[in-house]
Amino acid sequence: MIPLFIWALDSPLQHPAGIAAFLISVVAPVNGEMAPVATPFFFYLLSGLAVAGGFFVVTRHNPVHCALALIVTLIAVAHLYLMLYAPFVAGVQIIVYAGGIMVLFLFVIMLVNIERASKDRRFNRIWPVGLAAACALMGLFVSAFVKGRGLFPDRMIKLPEASNTQEIATALYGEAGRMGQYTFAFEIASLLLLVAILGAVIMTKKRI
Amino acid sequence: MVPITTFHYLVVAAALFVLGVIGVLTRRNVVIVLMSIELILNAVSLNLVAFSRMWGNLHGQVFAIFIVVDAAAEAAVGLGILIAFFRNKETINIDEIDLLKW
Numbered sequence: 001m002i003p004l005f006i007w008a009l010d011s012p013l014q015h016p017a018g019i020a021a022f023l024i025s026v027v028a029p030v031n032g033e034m035a036p037v038a039t040p041f042f043f044y045l046l047s048g049l050a051v052a053g054g055f056f057v058v059t060r061h062n063p064v065h066c067a068l069a070l071i072v073t074l075i076a077v078a079h080l081y082l083m084l085y086a087p088f089v090a091g092v093q094i095i096v097y098a099g100g101i102m103v104l105f106l107f108v109i110m111l112v113n114i115e116r117a118s119k120d121r122r123f124n125r126i127w128p129v130g131l132a133a134a135c136a137l138m139g140l141f142v143s144a145f146v147k148g149r150g151l152f153p154d155r156m157i158k159l160p161e162a163s164n165t166q167e168i169a170t171a172l173y174g175e176a177g178r179m180g181q182y183t184f185a186f187e188i189a190s191l192l193l194l195v196a197i198l199g200a201v202i203m204t205k206k207r208i
Numbered sequence: 209m210v211p212i213t214t215f216h217y218l219v220v221a222a223a224l225f226v227l228g229v230i231g232v233l234t235r236r237n238v239v240i241v242l243m244s245i246e247l248i249l250n251a252v253s254l255n256l257v258a259f260s261r262m263w264g265n266l267h268g269q270v271f272a273i274f275i276v277v278d279a280a281a282e283a284a285v286g287l288g289i290l291i292a293f294f295r296n297k298e299t300i301n302i303d304e305i306d307l308l309k310w
Binding site: 051067084127149152167171182189203206 | 240272
């Protein structure tokens, strides 16, 4: 009992949760909503991570390294969704994309022979054509961004975060009409997943 | 410091898109081509969620969720096709997958 009492009196700043609570209490105003902290730093860090991960996906020999780099990109993009006030999409991205699809990729990489693939050449026979096409696409994007820079309204609305999941649920599952605008699309998406399951199982069977 | 606007997110999404296109068009390993397709889909999702924040409604976020669903279905079927092809021809080299050439 007495050690418990002494432990409870221990300074909160010596415990990591205490330090976190102290820092959050410094930046959070009184009404409980969190103000954004150091937005440009986190944006540049996360976007740098995402682009670096994308670069390593495209340029590594070993497919497992590419899969790990893609996981880094997916998690960085999930954090960017959090910065854009989309917590539900961020959660879906991490659970489904980084946690499901990338595990599927890693299983298939392990099933397919990778020792030979790691020593093979990286780029295919017609890589200059592909690179030229991608550079043309990048030129198109750059010209679109330079010309259309002032077209978007510059406001950055602070969407409510606490009710984000409820509002997405209302849009997805609500009654088709005024509230549930995407109920029909949700049903079609479940049908799509059913077809994908059937397709994947039939594709990998040895004898149909 | 310049405040981070929607335009910054669009530039990041465009960079990811171009990297995905380079991966699809130049890599030899079919699995890495499929992973570059996932990069492209992610770039589009980021674009949509950035615009969803700009306009203040949730349409872009719901579309991003549907893109994740679609990417899962496409990855499953694509990898199934890859496994079936690998069982027949024992290669994942895209230069050797040329049965449609005449």
